[in-house]
Every structure is written in structure tokens, then in C-alpha cells.
Amino acid sequence: MTESWVNSAERIGRDLHIDLSGGGSRRAALLHALREAVRSGRLAPGTRLPPYRSLAADLGLARNTVADAYAELVAEGWLTARQGSGTRVAERAAPPPRVRVPKRAPVAPEPPAHNLVQGQPDAGSFPRTAWLAAARRALTAAPNEAFGPGDPHGRIELRRALAAYLARSRGVRADPERIVVCSGFAHALRLLFGTGGGGVLRGPLGVEAYGLGFHRSLLTTAKVRTVPLGLDEHGARVEDLADAPVPVRAVLLTPAHQFPTGGPLHPSRRAAVVDWARARSGIVLEDDYDGEFRYDREPVGALQGLDPERVVHIGSVSKSLSPAVRLGWMVLPEHLVDAVVTAKGEREAWASVPDQLTLADLIESGHYDRHVRRMRQRYRRRRDQLVAALAARAPHVTVTGIAAGLHAVLRLPPGTEASAVKAAAWHGVGLEGLAAYRHPEARTTAPDGLVVGYATPAEHAYTAALDALCRALPPPP
Template sequence: MRESRTNSGAAATDLLLDALDRDSGVALHRQLEASIRAAVRAGRLPVGASLPPSRVLAASLGVSRGVVVAAYEQLSAEGYLTSRSGGYTRVNAGPETAPAAEPPPAPAPAAPVVSFNYGRSDVSNFPRAAWLRSLRRVLTEAPAERLGYTSGQGDPEMRSALAAYLNRVRGTVAHPGDIVICSGYAQGVALLVTVLAAGGRGGRPIAVEDPSSNDDVWPLAAAAGLGPAGVPVGEHGVDIAALEGVDAQALVLTPSHQWPTGGVLPAEARAGVVRWARRTGALVVEDDYDAEYRYDRAAIGAMQGLAPDRVAYLGSASKTLAPGLRLGWMLLPRRLVGPVVEAKLRADRGSPAIDQLAFADFLAAGELDRHLRRMRPVYRRRRDALLRALARHLPRLRPAGIAAGHHLVAWLPPGLDEAAAEQAAAAAGVAIAGLRRYYLAGNGPPGLLFGYASLSERAIEDGVARLGAALGSHGS
């Protein structure tokens, strides 16, 4: 045993001889701690190995004994080492054997030259100066209690500013007490699904438009055992005739700009959705994700104004300002406010107060209105550049959903396979998505989704030209 201690102690000394860099500016005992910790984690000092006595290691390293003692004590407190009677220090935790060398990471795929992927607003135009002014004001003027834990519903200043804005711009019937602040649409709809699943509505499914976004409601509803159930979409949005036969406890809808096809639900269809909701007792979840960017006329008002007791309105700053803000809101029927606030508190104890206060000031100062007025013509020029490029390079594709938002759909002509088009585009350095993944059953008219908000007009022209050349006679 004595031989083992001597041998392992000598081996440890050899491992640690190069542990210290006296010119690094880091305290010597911290450097020694890091070196021993790394050796234990890597298995170079296995469990049970003895470390040299503090005096011996200090002499070998040319440092005071206190440096070694401080390192040993810290690592013992963390559980890496243990000291035994007689002064021996051993490795107490770590891999039993040295880990196998990990294979090198696979090389990252080459970045596309042009990406038409959806969801990329132009964050380069974020109004930094105006946002900074709002931040400075709230940091200077906000009451101290606003920096404590929130109620979960959201700061009253933001809820008041939002109610005024939504009533003025989106035609809602909003009261600050009916608004719950969240960290974006994804969290908002997740909270609603949680509340619906706990409501005991007999397992009735959640209905979604077909096609629709597949990365939020679909997996949530499936995990909760609530479907989803698809309702077909026509040229102008959800098919009301098909909806009449649906028995669901909720319908997730994008009436102001159907995602992804771009249709705008007409007045008679909106009234039909409300009649269906009242007849079945269902909740309509209105995803108002980008309606402020309408180019041919004033934006259509929100459905919530037609039936505040049956419609839960969800919005966010992701498309209007920047997704990185992680700010969203729910305007709810009064009966749902309490359960959703409870779910929000369980999820994260409430959204960040400083961001809410800054956004409230930003709204009240009219900065969001000014930002939208600046960005509408920018996005419209990019949309127009995309339409011109499609007409020039891919005339057989049929654009749709062009009235608003950050994207459009181009329906493919007969004979052009969607998967083949995606592959040809990728080979040409163009990232673009087909629509088949957004159909619940994977079946529907083939098309390509063109997101244009983050691209310059030159990049749009280049991307469509590359795509046209890649598709060859299929698209010409």
C-alpha cells in the first residue's frame, strides 16, 4: 500500500508540474485547483489515486505550502478530493476509467448563399436609440417595487399601454385586467394548452388550420392527448363549411394573415367562426402574428373585437420589433385570466419587469407606430422585388398571400415536385422550404414558402435567379 501511495503521488506530481503560470494574473491556488479538477474529470487522476503531501507538492512546484493547502481544501469542499487520517489526500470523485476520446464533430453544412427561410424579421432596423431612451426613462423613474417579483399577470404599466394600443390599432375590446404578459406566442399558446388540458373538457381535441405552423400547437396538443384536429384552409383562410363538423374545445386561427398560405378571412367567415364557437362552447385562439404589416390597405381588425368572451387574442413583438425581446401578450376571456396567470407563475414566476416597463414607455411614446411606418415601405419594396423576380425567373409559379406580412407562398405548377425543388435549390445555394411539412397528413397542394423580410432587394433577385436556373424547364 505504501508503494502505491508513493507511486501515485509521484505520478500526480508529474501531472501537475506545468500547472502554474506565474504571469497569467490568476491566483496560484486557483490555477492549481483548475489543473487538479481537470485531471480528475479527464480520468488522468482516477478515483482512489493519492495526491502528494502538501509540503512535497509545494516544494516540487516552487510555491508556499499554503497554495497547495488552499487548493486541496477547496477541492475537498467540492467533493473531488478527500483527506484521510495520516495526511493522505485521495481523489474522491470522477470517472472510474479515463473516458474514450470523442470523435471530432461533424463539419457544419455550408451556409446558403441566399435564405428564404421564414421567421426572420429585419432586426438590423431595430430602433435602438428609441429603445434606449425608454430604458433610461424607466431605470430612472420606475418605482422600486417594480423590480420585485411580479404578479405573473404582468406589470400594470405594460398592460395599460397594450390595452390602449390594441384597442386603437387592432380594434380589440381590451381591458388591462384581461391581459397576461408572456415571453412570446410560443409560451402563450403553451400556457393556454396547459389550462385547456386541465379543464376536463372530455378530451375534445384542439383544432388547427391545415396547413399551419407545426412547431408550437401540434406537439403541445399531441403531448396533452388533445389531437390536433385539422380544419382545411381555402384561398381566404379556414373553410367554414368544414369547421361546422368539427367537435373541438379550441380552434387556433390566423385570420388576419393565414399562416402559411396568406389568406385574409372575410367578414362572413369570421362571423361563422364566432357562431361555431358559441354553439360548441369552444375557444378561438387568435394568433395575430404580423397583421400590422399590410400593404394594400389598412390592416383588418382582430377577431377578438367580435366576441371577447370566446376569443383569446395572442400577439408579440417578434415580427414588429425583434424576436430577441421575448415579449408577448394574451388578451383573454375573463374566465381564463386566473388559470393562465397561475400557469404562468408555475412556468417562470413572471416575465422580466424592466423589459415590460421599457415596452410600455416605447408604446406610450408612439415609437412602435413610428417604427411600423418606417418599416412598411421597406418590406413592401422587398415583396415587390420578390414578385418581379418570380415573374422574370419562375413565371409558372403562382404567388399568393402577398397582401401582408413577411412572406408569400408560390404554388408549384403540375410536374414540379416539391422535394425535388428543395433539393435543387439547396444545391444552388438557396435555402427554401416546401409546404408539405405544414399539412397535418402531409398532403396538400405543393408550394414553396418565400420569406423576404430580412433580405435586400439585390439578394432577393439573386436568390430567385439561382432558383430559376436550378429548376430549369420545370419553372420556366
């Protein structure tokens, strides 16, 4: 194979790489190389080529060979030659380079016309003006050291603000030294359980029979076995911990609003799971994913308030503000703080310091509370619209889990869940059935149902989304 750099910078202002590899004559190789350079776009239209004498000298070819090649390419239309202007690539659109597309390349699915998937707040309601004002105040007041390497605990300004906010709004007992800032609930799980079983906590881990599959997958990747606990109208059956097929060391619960079936954990079971943790030196992980949004009941205090040394309280702003703001927190028992900080590493690599400072200002200024109250009213109106639409158009469908949160469960006639999910997709409605959340080893099987998130659609699109949903529901039995 022969490759050469045509070093004619003093004549044409740039180098030119010519590959004369391949069979056949040197003239044929030169013709092929120049055609490919033009075809691929490497030689753009209008590019001036070296004089044939210079190119011949650089490539070690006879002058006549290069002159003949130029003449043939001019005749074919690849090049142009004018007196005083030299030889140039013809001014025409070069064909785009060929791109190999792998077979069966994954294609992102089209978003549904009506997004009623749970867990997503109204993106258009993000408090941009308040956030921008808080960012300006926070960055103006921030000390210079805030812009150096981060503290793995998280900024002290945010930890102080969170300690006060969680105490008054959720009944959490904490001081800033027990709070570690993270980028959300999934990050918290990764820090607590690591990868390959090398985390701060060890499995097996008790989990609710219905929950988010993504979290189970994350734990499986960390080699943590999950043991499902039964569910009923009072929440997780925590008494199943004593009869688990393997000794359980920790349990993950959504006590304020069971996900996805709805409803708080019964007070007797709240006390029972704390007693279990004390007796077994176990840990309870409290996922407080939407505790700010309650409508028809008094607020349910955080489970952590019953025993701060046995409960890890985990929260984030993914529902209250936006999942795009990658900020969450863990309120830890004292004996776990150092281990979690060590697992996190010496330098804060997850949560943006400017965002931490901004959230701290948003909380302390009162704008965060005002935003939450405003969104609580908006989501309650949407919940009420959903209930009214179903009462009018599908009275045979029972709605549950509506006292709090951003989603409801529509109980369906037996055997209709799968067909209802397909019908919803046909009508352009994005949602999931309850079966999608069931632990594969769970003994509990909930009745057929749809999980409907009512927070995501824009205000102007919500009525149309409800109309499409009602049209997709199965008829009365």
C-alpha cells in the first residue's frame, strides 16, 4: 500500500492525503483516490488542487500520468480547469458520505399524545422567576470557597435549610450533620448498597410487593436480593418480615403514600416496623417521594420521627420542582453518616453546588413553600376533574389512592387490565397497568387496574387527555 501526504502548502495552502493503494496501474489508483476524496466531501467544491507537476513530484509519479488523470476527471465533471485559475474541484453538490445504518437500529418511540404516566410533575409549572431570583441572591452571597471542590456532605447552607424545612413540614428529627445531599432517590440507593454488594448496607432487603421496577433493577445490579412483602388496604404487611424466606436486614417502604396503590401505612404497622428494626438492628428506608402533596387528609408525619437511629429518610425535589433539578437528600442515623460520605467520595461529583445554594435560598425565602402550596391546589383540581369525569362516563370504574400524590389507581373489572392498556395506547394515552409494578416473586396480586398520573399534561391539554382516557376504558361488565 502506498500513502502520501502532498506537501504543497506553499502552492495551495494545505496538505492533501492521497492513498494510492489497491490493484491496477498507478494512474488508475490516482483516479480512484481523487474521485473518492471528492465523493466523500474530503475535497470540497471549489478546492484548488496542486499543479500536476507538483503533485507528480510529491507522489513520485510521471508528469504525464498526473496530467492525464486531471484531464480525465475534468472530462467526467469531477474537476474544472481554467487558465490562470488552476485545477479545482467542480462547483457542484458533493453527494453525502455513505453512512452504514445497523440493521434493526433502535428507534425512540413516539411520545403519546396524552401523557398520563405517573411520577412526572407539570414541567410548565417550574417556578422559573423564583428560581432565577434565588440563584442571583445565592450566588451573590456565596463565599469564594463554594466554587472550589465540593463537600460530599453537601453544602451546609442547603443542609441547614433542609433540616428546618423537613422538621416543620414532615416531622423529621434531624440536624444538618445527619443530612447528606445526593442527586435523587436512585443515587441514594446506589450510595447505600453500592455495586456488587459492597455498599454501606447489605441485603436481603424487604420491599413492598408493588413498587418501581427501576429500583428493583438497580438493587439487582448491586447484587441485593429483594424480598416482597404483602400489601392490603393498610399498606405493607410488615409482619411478613418475621416470616421472610431469608433473614432480612433492611426494608424499603413508602409509608406516607404507598407506591403505586396509594394510602398511608397504618399507624400500628408504622410502630411495628420500627420495633422490628430495633429488635433486629435493622434499618428502615423511608421513600418520601411525594409527601408534600396531600388533599383530603391531615399530613402523615415521616416515619423517621419515630426513631431517627433506625430510619433513613430519603427525599428529593423531583416531584415538587422538577426531575431536571438533580437534588435529593438522605437524613441518616448517626452511625451511617461517615460510611455514606466515604462511599460518596472526597469530591462532590453529583449535585451542582450552585443548584444546592439556589435551593437553599428558595426554601429559606419561603418561595419553595409557596410553590408547593400552589401546585398542591393545581394537582387537587386535576384530581377532582379526573374523579368527576369517571363518575360521569365510567361509573363502574373505582378510583383509589386519591387522597395524596400525583397519581390515582383506576380499579377495573377482572381480566380487563391488559386490554385497557392497549386501548389507551390506541387512543394516544400513555399510562401503565398495575401489573407492571408487581414484584416477580410477590404472592400478593392486586385487582386489575390502571395507574394514571394526572400531573404531567399542560393545563390546556388536560381535558382532552381525560376524554381520551374515558374512551379507552372497558365497558361495564
